[in-house]
Amino acid sequence: MNYTNPVDSTEIRVENGLIRFDDYELYKKRAEEARDYLMSLDVTPESEQECKHTVATARKISDQLNQERIRVKKKILEPYSALEEKVEEIIAIVSEGENVARDKLKAIENRRREMKTEQIRDIWNARCDSFECGKYLGFDQFMLDRYLNRTVPLSEVEKEMVKFLVEKSEDILFLNKQARKDEYIAEYVNCLSATKAMEIVDRRYETIKANATESYMVIRISGKADVILAKQMLKDINYKILEEN
Numbered sequence: 001m002n003y004t005n006p007v008d009s010t011e012i013r014v015e016n017g018l019i020r021f022d023d024y025e026l027y028k029k030r031a032e033e034a035r036d037y038l039m040s041l042d043v044t045p046e047s048e049q050e051c052k053h054t055v056a057t058a059r060k061i062s063d064q065l066n067q068e069r070i071r072v073k074k075k076i077l078e079p080y081s082a083l084e085e086k087v088e089e090i091i092a093i094v095s096e097g098e099n100v101a102r103d104k105l106k107a108i109e110n111r112r113r114e115m116k117t118e119q120i121r122d123i124w125n126a127r128c129d130s131f132e133c134g135k136y137l138g139f140d141q142f143m144l145d146r147y148l149n150r151t152v153p154l155s156e157v158e159k160e161m162v163k164f165l166v167e168k169s170e171d172i173l174f175l176n177k178q179a180r181k182d183e184y185i186a187e188y189v190n191c192l193s194a195t196k197a198m199e200i201v202d203r204r205y206e207t208i209k210a211n212a213t214e215s216y217m218v219i220r221i222s223g224k225a226d227v228i229l230a231k232q233m234l235k236d237i238n239y240k241i242l243e244e245n
Contacts, residue, residue, distance in 0.1 A: 034058040133168035
């Protein structure tokens with residue numbers, strides 16, 4: 001047989017789950033011969049077409065074997081594919097029940113978290129008025145998601161709540177002693193840090209002072225309706241307005 005021609009019949013057999021490739025040595029030898037022959041070819045413009053034909057013919061050896069490999073793989077995997085299909089069907093059935101049960105468990109957990117949130121809120125409402133910061137801070141500024149974990153008892157939440165109320169009240173009392181107390185406290189409500197609140201307000205005054213070329217006065221107004229009214233009144237008496245963003 002010419003080594004550039006594929007073997008007439010390629011048969012890789014599957015017997016009792018074992019793969020038999022009796023022609024392995026033959027094919028390996030033919031592949032080595034084809035490789036050596038192709039590497040030794042003297043390729044010139046005159047022999048170009050003959051070379052292409054030789055390459056294509058030699059390639060048939062690999063194509064023939066590859067087709068046989070694919071056939072054997074499908075045959076070997078037939079039992080597994082059937083098993084895989086059955087297992088996936090069973091898993092899908094179980095998943096239907098799991099999803100329904102999981103949704104029910106999630107609904108129960110959400111309800112439990114809602115009930116615990118209300119319990120914590122009741123404790124807050126019962127305590128906040130006894131502390132100075134209760135005049136300025138709301139329940140949401142204290143509440144943390146971790147308080148709703150099953151591993152965190154209400155007694156621990158209440159303990160942290162008292163600590164929060166004490167510390168924040170001390171901050172409020174300190175800020176109330178400052179000249180710019182109203183503005184400090186207004187900023188404190190947003191950041192819950194006395195130092196940061198004072199820095200923000202003081203920086204605002206420094207910016208206004210640096211930009212002002214004439215005398216000025218700082219007025220802090222909250223509430224959309226009050227802001228609109230104040231702006232109109234100042235405009236009527238020819239006051240310039242520098243708004244804070």
